[in-house]
Each structure stands twice: as structure tokens, then as C-alpha cells.
Amino acid sequence: MKVQPLPQSFFEQPTLELAKGLLGKLLVKESASGTASGWIVETEAYIGPGDRAAHSFGNRRTPRTEIMFAAPGYVYTYVMHTHCLVNVVSGKVDQPEAVLIRAVEPYQGLELMYERRGEKKKEQELTNGPGKLTKALGIDRNDYGRRFVEPPLYIAKGRQPGIIMSGPRIGIDNSGEAREYPWRFWVKGNRFVSR
């Protein structure tokens, strides 16, 4: 199967639909040391204006969140402590929404992933968390502001995801009632899902 980026129109759907639609798609990163990719198996939606867990809550607009106000399909990377997380910007222009990619299942570039993550690891520990998959695929803050429709970082047509589950998001305990929103989506039974 030839791997090529999905069109811009794919990203032009409501954020919750996009979060589900991303499951099963292929996340690809090309770099000087090779290409690595994985099937997306877990996502979370962040819908800015009314979502206390989102960086763009209340339309908070700063240099960091600026990209969330742009058209859908942009790459939003965020550095936290020693790790980097990757989001897909969603929603129309001036609607600061995004989908966090929390886990993928390795596809291409397995050796590269071991090299980046450490050799002595179970395969599922390569990419079963938002900070892990970015390291395995070589995604970092330099990818901020790119677009997912073209190399070196893009999303390609994938496979049928299977049964999709939903539930509360992770790691946002101090976000009031937003903590309860069932905006986390994952592929049922996939062993690369973070929990």
C-alpha cells in the first residue's frame, strides 16, 4: 500500500468526529535517519473555549496557543518537563480546538524506534503514551506549526480501527468538571493503548 498524506478536507470535521476518525490512521514522520510510522490507537479531544483542560480555555490566546486558532490540520507540539506531546489542530479558523495523539502502534521504522527509545524494551513500551510516541517517531518542538498534509510529518490513510471506546481523559485532574467529559477515544483491546 502506498503511503500518502490525507487531504486537507479530512481535517475539516467537528473535533470529536476527527478524534474518532484519526483512530486507525497512520502517523508518519520522515527524518534524516529514516522514516518511522505507527497506527493511531488513542486520541483525546480538547475543545478550547468551554474546556478547562485545554490550553486555549476561554479563548486564551498566547504565542504558544496561537496555532490552535489557525485552520485545522496544523501540528501543535507542546513540551512538558522532559517530554514533547503532539496534537492535531482542529476546528475552523478562530475555533481553538485540537486532538491530542496519545498512543500509536508501531508500523514502519521499528529499529529506529528502538534506537531512539532504548534497545531493551518491550515493543509495546515504544509508543504506548503521548511522550513516548513522540520520542519514538522523532517528533519535537521543531514540528510546531507544520501541517499534517505533507512531509516530513503527516497523517496517511490507515486501516479499520475495530471497536472504538470512549471515556474521561487522562492527566487533567485539576480541570474541574471538564475532567469528566468522555473525550478520550481508543481502539478496544489494542495493547498499545496507554492504559
Next chain:
DNA sequence: GAGGCGATTGCCT
């Protein structure tokens, strides 16, 4: 399995 801490970035006082 639970708990604690690393060590970066950028926003806010």
C-alpha cells in the same frame, strides 16, 4: 504498584 522527582517552556505576578 505506588510514589516521588526530574529539568523545559512559557505564562503570569
Next chain:
DNA sequence: GGCAATCGCCTCG
């Protein structure tokens, strides 16, 4: 200048 953050790893039991 301080502090909180979409987390991961190591250590201890």
C-alpha cells in the same frame, strides 16, 4: 523570578 504543566522513569517494597 516563580510556578504549573495534555508525562515518564526510577526506586522502593
